[in-house]
Amino acid sequence: MELEQIKQAIKKVREKKPLIHHLTNLVVTNFTANGTIAYGTSPIMANAPEEVEEMVSVSNGLVINIGTITSEMVEAMILAGKKANQVGVPIILDPVGVGATSYRTNTIFNMLEQFKPTVIRGNTSEMARLAEIPWEIKGVDSVDNGEGDRLAIATKVAKKYHVVAAVTGKEDIVTDGERIALIANGHPLLSEVTGTGCLVTALIGATIAAEEDHFIATVAALTYYGIAAERAAIHAKGPGSFAVQLMDEIHQLDLNEIDQKAKIEWVNIV
Numbered sequence: 512m513e514l515e516q517i518k519q520a521i522k523k524v525r526e527k528k529p530l531i532h533h534l535t536n537l538v539v540t541n542f543t544a545n546g547t548i549a550y551g552t553s554p555i556m557a558n559a560p561e562e563v564e565e566m567v568s569v570s571n572g573l574v575i576n577i578g579t580i581t582s583e584m585v586e587a588m589i590l591a592g593k594k595a596n597q598v599g600v601p602i603i604l605d606p607v608g609v610g611a612t613s614y615r616t617n618t619i620f621n622m623l624e625q626f627k628p629t630v631i632r633g634n635t636s637e638m639a640r641l642a643e644i645p646w647e648i649k650g651v652d653s654v655d656n657g658e659g660d661r662l663a664i665a666t667k668v669a670k671k672y673h674v675v676a677a678v679t680g681k682e683d684i685v686t687d688g689e690r691i692a693l694i695a696n697g698h699p700l701l702s703e704v705t706g707t708g709c710l711v712t713a714l715i716g717a718t719i720a721a722e723e724d725h726f727i728a729t730v731a732a733l734t735y736y737g738i739a740a741e742r743a744a745i746h747a748k749g750p751g752s753f754a755v756q757l758m759d760e761i762h763q764l765d766l767n768e769i770d771q772k773a774k775i776e777w778v779n780i781v
């Protein structure tokens with residue numbers, strides 16, 4: 512039943528080909544544009560404060576990623592976020608490196624006061640900072656060997672900010688505060704290529720633009736991506752060829768693979 516909903520969500524992306532406005536970081540911009548085209552969307556990267564409100568108004572979704580923010584980009588992100596809320600465009604926020612510096616942390620808390628994202632996706636360390644639960648962070652990378660409770664982090668972020676929260680890692684956790692899904696798909700090579708977290712954020716952004724059930728949309732994108740990564744790893748010789756194969760698998764993944772390969776545990780579905 513839920514697997515059918517997941518496949519439907521991906522089909523909707525492929526049919527609607529949503530236009531997604533990205534305000535993202537300079538490390539991953541090209542990788543994200545290509546990955547989201549492979550997934551079936553039209554990406555537009557537009558950063559100037561002078562144009563973001565107009566751009567978001569004609570878009571189906573907005574991705575905000577703070578990976579390499581400057582004060583001008585923060586201004587543009589807040590303008591775009593507020594406009595998206597006004598016109599009903601769903602937003603995904605990727606709080607890259609929040610907790611690593613006070614600038615990133617203050618900026619994210621300021622943003623969350625000015626606009627409301629639909630989904631927040633981050634690694635465990637980033638999401639722990641948003642949940643105000645103590646956890647180590649190493650730059651933009653998570654420190655995932657802590658003893659803490661990742662489910663508690665996800666639930667707290669979902670309830671505190673009234674969002675769908677996705678805490679990624681070896682196992683991904685998605686919750687809207689009531690429904691919970693644990694996704695065990697993926698491959699360790701994802702941690703060897705920069706931008707793979709940012710790309711899955713962008714794929715979730717595309718899916719919430721096409722599927723109204725934002726919890727299902729988030730689970731769908733993470734599962735699809737995890738299975739694509741598993742398939743990409745089969746013929747990869749290392750991180751370089753893995754990144755290329757990943758792009759191809761995102762482009763061509765047969766939805767029947769979801770029936771066969773999805774490793775999702777559904778908890779507390781009401």
Ligand SMILES: Nc1ncnc2c1ncn2[C@@H]1O[C@H](COP(=O)(O)OP(=O)(O)O)[C@@H](O)[C@H]1O
Pocket residue numbers: 633634635651652653678679680681682683696697698699701702706707708709711733736737
């Ligand atoms: N050890 C792992 N095994 C399988 N998948 C992983 C592993 N680590 C991360 N992933 C996957 O890689 C993607 C990026 O997650 P993550 O590494 O948490 O984000 P970030 O790159 O932002 O730190 C997610 O789809 C996640 O499921």
Ligand SMILES: Cc1ncsc1CCOP(=O)(O)O
Pocket residue numbers: 536538539578579607651704705706707708709710
């Ligand atoms: C290395 C780096 N530095 C600033 S943003 C960035 C990319 C982070 O990408 P991801 O979070 O997907 O690993």
Ligand SMILES: [Mg+2]
Pocket residue numbers: 607608633634651708709
């Ligand atoms: Mg990241």
